[in-house]
Every structure is written in C-alpha cells, then in structure tokens.
Amino acid sequence: xxxxxxxxxxxxxxxxxxxxxxxxxxxxxGRLDARVxxxxxxxxxxxxxxxxxxxxxxxRALRPRDFADRDGFDAALFNxxxxxxxxxxxxxxxxxxxxxxxxxxxxxxxxxxxxSLLPDFKGLDTHARAIAAxxxxxxxxVHFVTPDLDGGxxxxxxxxxxxxxxxxxxxxxxxxxxxxxxxxxVLQLLCAGRITLCDTVVELDGQPLPAPLQLASKRLPA
Ligand code: GAR
Numbered sequence: 001x002x003x004x005x006x007x008x009x010x011x012x013x014x015x016x017x018x019x020x021x022x023x024x025x026x027x028x029x030g031r032l033d034a035r036v037x038x039x040x041x042x043x044x045x046x047x048x049x050x051x052x053x054x055x056x057x058x059x060r061a062l063r064p065r066d067f068a069d070r071d072g073f074d075a076a077l078f079n080x081x082x083x084x085x086x087x088x089x090x091x092x093x094x095x096x097x098x099x100x101x102x103x104x105x106x107x108x109x110x111x112x113x114x115x116s117l118l119p120d121f122k123g124l125d126t127h128a129r130a131i132a133a134x135x136x137x138x139x140x141x142v143h144f145v146t147p148d149l150d151g152g153x154x155x156x157x158x159x160x161x162x163x164x165x166x167x168x169x170x171x172x173x174x175x176x177x178x179x180x181x182x183x184x185x186v187l188q189l190l191c192a193g194r195i196t197l198c199d200t201v202v203e204l205d206g207q208p209l210p211a212p213l214q215l216a217s218k219r220l221p222a
Contacts, residue, residue, distance in 0.1 A: 006033050006034050006035050006191075007033070007034045007035075007087040007088060007190075007191040008034070008035055008037040008084065008085060008086045008087050008088075009023065009034050009035065009036050009037060009086055009087070009088050009089075009090055009187070009191075010036075010037055010038050010039070010040060010081045010084055010086035010088075010089045010090070011023065011036060011038075011039045011040070011048075011052075011089075011090045011091075011092050012039075012040050012041060012077075012081070012089060012090070012091045012092065012094035013039060013040075013041050013046060013048035013049075013091075013092050013093050013094055014041050014042055014043050014046055014048070014093055014094050014095040014096065015043070015046050015047065015048060015093050015095065016046075016047050016048065016093065017046065017047050017048025017049075017050075017051045017052075017092070017093065018093075018176065018179075018180070019092035019093055019113055019179055019180060019183050020036075020039060020048050020051055020052065020092050020093075021051050022179075022180035022183060022184060023036060023090070023092070023183065023184070023187065024036055024051065024052070024055045024057070026184050026187075028055075031184065031188075032184060032187055032188060032191065033188075033191055033192075034187065034191045036052070036055070036057050037057075037058075037084040037085065037086055038052075038057065038058045038059070038060070038080075038081065038083075038084035038086070039051075039052035039057055039058070039059040039060075040059070040060055040061065040062075040077060040080055040081050041059075041060075041061040041094065042061060042062065042063070042064055042073075042077070042094075042095075042096050043061055043063075044061040044063065046061065048092075048093065049061055058084065060080050062076055062077050062080070064096070070096075070097070070099055071099050071101055071102070073096075074098055074099045074101065074102035075101070075102060077102070078102045078105075078106075086109075087109065087191075088109050088110070088111070088187075088190060088191070089106055089109060089110040089111075089145075090110075090111055090112075090183075090187070091110065091111065091112035091113070091145060092113060092183065093113075094112070097147075097149055098145060098147065099147060100147040103145060103146065103147055106145075107144075107146075107197065108144060108196065108197035110144065110145040111142055111143065111144055111145060111155065111186065111190065112142070112143055112144075112145045112150070112152070113140060113141070113142050113179055113182070113183050114126075114140065114141050114142075114143065114150050115127065115139075115140050115172065115175050115176075115179065116130065116138065116139070116140070116141065116150075117137065117138065117139045117140075117141060117157055117159065118141040118143060118150055118151075118154050118157075119151070119154075120135070121133075121138075122149055122150035122151065123149065123150065125168070126138075127168040127169075127171040127172045127175065128168040130162060130171065131162065131166060131167070131168060131171060135162055136161065136162055137159050137160070137161060137162065138159075138160055138161075138162050138171060138175060139157055139158050139159040139160050139175060139178060139217065140157065140158050140175050140178055140179045140182055141154050141155075141156070141157045141212065142154070142155050142156050142157075142182060142183060142186040143155055144197050144202065153197060153200055153201065153202045154202070154212040155186050155189075155190075155195055155202050155209075155212060155213065156182060156185065156186050156212050156213035156214070156215045157182070157212045157213070157214060157215070157217075158175075158178035158179070158181070158182040158214075158215055158216040158217050158218070159178075159214065159217040159218070160174045160175055160177075160178055160217065160218045161218070161219070174218065177218070178216045178217065178218055181215070181216035182215050182216040185213075185215045185216060186213075186215070189204070
C-alpha cells in the first residue's frame, strides 16, 4: 500500500514504455516509494499509454500537429502534466525535444533516461553509432533535463560491454536490461530527497557528485 505522502511522478513516454512498466511494477511491489500520478505523451497510440491505463493510471497524449509550434505543444503538454501535481517528471522514452519555457518551472525536478554513456552519443541511433565507433563499453545515463539535448547534468550511469558480433538490436537489448534498474535506483534516491540539483551540479546527500554514480552495470562474462 503506497502512503498518500509518497512523491508523485508524472511520466512522459512516446513508445513501448518498458521503463514506465518497470516504474509501475516497482511502485506496486513496494520497491519504490512513489506513485505514478499520470502518464503523458506525444503519440496517442503509444503502447506506454496502454500500459498506464492497464495499471489504472491516467494517461493522455497530445498530437504535435494540432499545435502551431513546439512551444505551444510543450505548454499544453506541461499544463496537462501540472494538473496531476507531480513532485518529479520522468522522461522514459520521450522522444521530443523540450523547450526552455516549459522546462524552467521544473528545473531539478525532471529527469531523462538516455541509452548511451553521456556525453557520448547524444541524440538518436545510439547503439548503431556506438558499434560503428568501435567502443568497448556502452550503456545508459539518467540526467536532469535542460533545454540542451541530452546535455543536462548526469546523475548516474550503467555500463555494458560491447561484444564481438553485436548489432544495434543485441546491444540495445543489453542496455535496456540495465536501464530499468538504473532508472529505479535513481528514482529511489530522488524520491528520498538524496539527489538534488544545485544550479548545474548534482548533489548526493548535500555533497557535489564528483562523477556520475555507477549503478546497475553489467560486467564482461568471466
Ligand atoms: C529507452 O532505451 C530509452 O533510453 C530511450 O528510448 C527507449 C525507450 O524504451 N530514450 C531515448 O532515446 C531518449 N533520448 P521504453 O519505451 O521501452 O522505455
């Protein structure tokens, strides 16, 4: 049973929603003291919205094409988000850039998961680009969101090896396995008030983090 004072999360998602599902399951199992107050997106048919509704969570999508410009869309979306009074906003596979005006009131309260070891491979197709670059390690990062695409202060990362014979799909699957525990570990810290953003610096228990936390990494098989 989740207590009423548990932090309220709004989740933004555009697609499959496996990170959202990991959050919903962790809340249901009592592994995360939070409640998902609403799920929002830019694609009405996204499976993430179905997952939310199946769990009895309010889910709404707005269509970008119904708005004159990005700022108009963002303002409408964040109006919906604000209506569920979240403590934190979690971008979990939300695939649109967010503008400065929408983000400003949420500074330090909005995080994103990105499938690369930031600052490497910002943007799309990260797994294929990591393979093409010949890196030995790849992974995922959770960071505070700023208007700078995938450029906000990094809270934590999970590393995985790139193995001989990997293609973008096998590597993506290995990374995704680490994304869920990584996201949950960060949310536990955030919801407990242990991770904060002070200007542009991530703090853990009031002390600046010298480097992103390393969580949920997968090592090479021995
Ligand atoms: C995840 O791999 C997430 O890291 C990525 O989209 C996928 C969503 O999966 N996010 C981005 O690329 C954001 N730049 P999911 O819908 O199953 O959670």
